[in-house]
Amino acid sequence: MSSYQNRSLTRGFDVLECIRQSQRPPRMVDIAARVGLHTATTFRLLAVLTEMGYIKRDPEDRYVLDYGLFRLADSTQRARLIRESAKPVLLRLAQELDGTIQLGELHGEDVVIHERIFANSRDRDLREAFKSSPTAAHASAIGKLLLAYRGDKQFLELYRNRSLRSFTKQTITDPLYLQKHFAYMKSKRGCCDFEEAIPGLVSHAAPVFDQEGNVACAIAVSSWTSRINRSTLPQIIPRLRRAADEIGKLLAHRPVVAVGPET
Structure with missing residues (x-):
């Protein structure tokens, strides 16, 4: 693993990978448990990723990947x-x-x-x-x-x-x-x-x-x-x-x- 690892960046990608690999859109508590983060930390990461347009929350409070990642493809x-x-x-x-x-x-x-x-x-x-x-x-x-x-x-x-x-x-x-x-x-x-x-x-x-x-x-x-x-x-x-x-x-x-x- 690189010595230049950034914890926030790594955690953000862990959250995206968790959402991508889930069989159905996960809720915040599910993501926190799977990634191994405190719910407060997970909430902040989800808020930033949502603001950037990489994920979004559906009416059932579940998270899915959003259009921002489409632009990076x-x-x-x-x-x-x-x-x-x-x-x-x-x-x-x-x-x-x-x-x-x-x-x-x-x-x-x-x-x-x-x-x-x-x-x-x-x-x-x-x-x-x-x-x-x-x-x-x-x-x-x-x-x-x-x-x-x-x-x-x-x-x-x-x-x-x-x-x-x-x-x-x-x-x-x-x-x-x-x-x-x-x-x-x-x-x-x-x-x-x-x-x-x-x-x-x-x-x-x-x-x-x-x-x-x-x-x-x-x-x-x-x-x-x-x-x-x-x-x-x-x-x-x-x-x-x-x-x-x-x-x-x-x-x-x-x-x-x-x-x-x-x-």
Whole structure:
């Protein structure tokens, strides 16, 4: 064991491990007994971990792991948790909007799509189009929206004095022009891509907020201009926002790690 052991830190992790390994959410007295701590010490540790968002107390005064640990997960596990939480909502939304639904995150200058759901098997042209779809953030609705929420400072660090790659005649290639629209995107909680990545394809994205008000990811609906255009967007946008809010609530209430013991 390290000579630099910190008792409070060690005890905090012991409490988290106790909660993780319990077959059902434990109460404070259960945790104290299993970890071997005085109930007053256990109470203080639980209060700190709750305040930090790593655990929470349910209506039966039992403790479960909370969203704070979700943010610490590695990118692969985090993507899996997001995808599993969001998929039922995305499937329903694809049928409601008769479009392709995507869920993605921003990694550096690229958009990583964790889930893509097509409304029906007949959309072969859409499937083919997405195979060659660019991942550059500046050319997609999800990417532009997440860049806006990332903030001006980080955006300028990445794109200052650069010309952005053009994928269609509509692609925004001036970073400063794109930056000017960030405040508008955030005020509207959404962003459109009008044929900026793929000719004829339109997308609209909405942010998914976590319980602390930070953007965890974004979802978007995409289709050809015959289905999604300026006349149909007023009906589409409210549904997309409601779905994004629903996913945010599911993420906030999902345990980060299974409560049962490992097998």
